[in-house]
Amino acid sequence: MIEKHYDAVVFGGGSAGLAAAVRIAGQGCSVAVLERENELGGILNQCIHNGFGIQRFKEDLTGPEYAERFIEMVEELDNVSIFLETTALEVTHGTPHSVFAYSKRYGVIKIECRAIVLAMGCRERNRGNIGIPGTRPAGVFTAGLAQRLINIDGYIPGRRAVILGSGDIGLIMARRLTWVGVEVLGVIEIQGYPSGLTRNIVQCLNDFNIPLYLSHTLSEIRGKDRVTGVTVTPLQDGKTVTAKSFDLDCDTILLSVGLIPDNELSRKFGVSLNPETGGPFVDAGLMSSVPGVFACGNVLHVHDLVDYVSEESERCASFVVEYLNGTYNPLLHHPIVSGANVKYVIPNKYLPGMTNRFYLRSLIVKNKAELVISLEGEPLKRKNLAHVQPSEMVSFSLDEQDLSRGSESREKKLEVSIY
């Protein structure tokens, strides 16, 4: 069995893994990137639409273009080893951590390293997770799978489609399907508001006259072998109004009903997971409960924009380098917790004496909301937010000055709320 040693191993060669690898290697540490697919870039490769990089590069790029920027950076570094078509199946934490990586080319490689970056991204929620009643025919696809089939493989999964869920992938796919000649009969959204970005509602549905059924659900799938239709039922006060149900004759159903951080490997490391995000609990340096195991990108929590994934992953990488240099001290970190109307805040700890960046999700939909960060009930910082809703991530920073205000207190637990 081939054995290899690196300072750090990055699991996943998508947007998070690439950004982390570039930053770690840029600081002179050796890095291995393990990627399951036959090319780097991850899900970006199938996102051939534009809208990427506006924050990060101040340019409007497609997914593959955005990925290419990082791929070029990583390929210029000679202390990064890329393992394509390689899957890590067995891992153990310790000093060093060990990873068994499987590939056709090398067999099983045993890799030892001091730091791990979890960057496996997320997976799609599927029919089973949401329990749509009815038959179980061919023709039910998750939106991301359909996107892959069309954009990379060139296969069209059907001719008349209904999309469940107004998440961004669902909206993008409504437009994509229309462009390849599939009739999109409608997008069904269980909530009273769309869960994708507003720009996608406009550009992907409104521009093509595709109806968006808010507060509706799919109450039945029909068809023995292939989908022949669905029943759509409106919801009122959370209850189905069966009398107002209507049928749509379609042969295809796309599900865009949410993403789940893909943490199977994290579990094998023994990382403790946060039920709110589906990802690991992390301290201010994005290190998990297992020393030396870090997490960033969609495996940590699902992001709206890849630009944020890159930012978070680079930030994570800087701490990985500190860890490798022996200057990382998790004992200095203090907790930050979700208060009123907040689903989660990431990271779960902050570090006084530096600028800390946080991402959070709101539980409520509200215009002119206020973000309040408090210490022992005393507001430390306030920020006005024009609009909040669960599907749009909120970010904020606390700098050294903000954090010094409460430094007299012994209890250093921060709480973040939205009012």
Next chain:
Amino acid sequence: MKNNIYDVAVVGAGVVGASIARKLSAYACDTVILEKEWDVSFGVTKTNSGIIHGGFHYPTSTLKGRLEVLGNIMFDRLQQELHFPFRRCGILAAAFTIEEMKTIEKMYMQGVENKVIGLELCNRDRIHSLEPKLNPDVVGGLHAPSGGVIEPYHFVFSLIESAKKNGVELRTRFKVVKAEKRKGHFLIQAENGESLRARYLVNAAGLYADEVSAIFNAEHLQIKPLKGQEFLLDRNAAGLPGKVIFPVPSIVSKGILVIPTPEGTCMVGPTAIEQKDKEDLSTSQSNFATVFHSARRLIPKISERDIITSFAGLRPTLKGNDFYIAISEKQPELIQVAGIQSPGLTAAPAIGEYVKDLLKKAGLVLTERPDYDPFVDEIPRIRKLSPYEADALVQKEPAYGEIICRCESVSEAEIVSAIRQGHTTMDGIKFYTRAQMGRCQGGFCSYKILKILQRETGMSIEEITKRGLGSNLITDRVGGLAVKDPAAAPTGTEEVK
């Protein structure tokens, strides 16, 4: 296609038909097994709960009671020969009251009378030590260590593989629609126009045993489907027990069970709902609450959040609720094997023996084949190997190093084996390898499997189906569909706000 006359045609390649065919393959007997679906085990067997029952539910005055006990003890040897996933994890029946304990005692006595080995009555401490996840309110129960779990479809795949290896011919997509009694044989015609001749017929057609019986002018049977819906939970589910957990049964069914599958996931169900339609496999949300309420009563940690998928199957029930396995009184060369509902899977190996004896009684001469080989090759499964064993294997066969299904750790080589064994639908591959069966339900692997299927079979992408005729997955290629409103197509200069 053969021109000769088969000695035996078995109609139905479910667990019953496959067990019979495999039994006959030990004899110098020209056997053909006929299946209307595109793959074997795609009917009743596919959705079976996969329990090898403990022999305490039915008296041996019933045929199913006798065959269950006989069948149970045959599985160890079968597994050694055929390598299907099977584990004697044991069964617990949990009682919540003194009254329920009385029923438990009756079940115990029944089991003892049936000569089941190892049965024990448990007090509160004993049952909780056997299964620490049980509801603390459980006061006691029954432990049947001989009970277990199996992958039913995999069992059938192995039986068929073994039968084929010993000369049995399998004909899929062969839906029997017409039969005539000729001189000394039946002429059997399929919907697709094919036909063949056989001297003896075994009707193991599951839900359609009544229709097959009618086609052969034999007994008037009426099979009534009894729907059972199951929920499959993630292998990480906190409620996953070590043993199969039963409640105290009702008159209609054995109740809602919590089942640890042999591959490490968890199943909750089945429901028992009578219906008329033999094709209706739809799932419903209405019984969802009841199922989880019942399951949580047994194991409080069972959670809806762990659901991977839900599916429904139909049990083929017959009036009287016992198995009907007999030489037809109207067609002395036809053996009826009908009404095989629970515990049919457990009984299947014994049904194979029993039907072989009935065929003899009906006049078929059976002599043992000297070259009979009961063993099939065990296909390596990457998830079962240590990294060092896996490395050695990949060095010999690189395709074992390419992990196609990340949720269940299935390699490309295993997918290729499935295809070479004749499993050329997406569901066939799923049941053979477990790829697409895990938590992502094919989201990350199905596009890879589509590619391998095309490469290995030469099928075009449009020909690939989920489970046979009409269940095609891909309709067109990009560029192959007319775009209705070309004005709506992208100009390439779109502004993003």
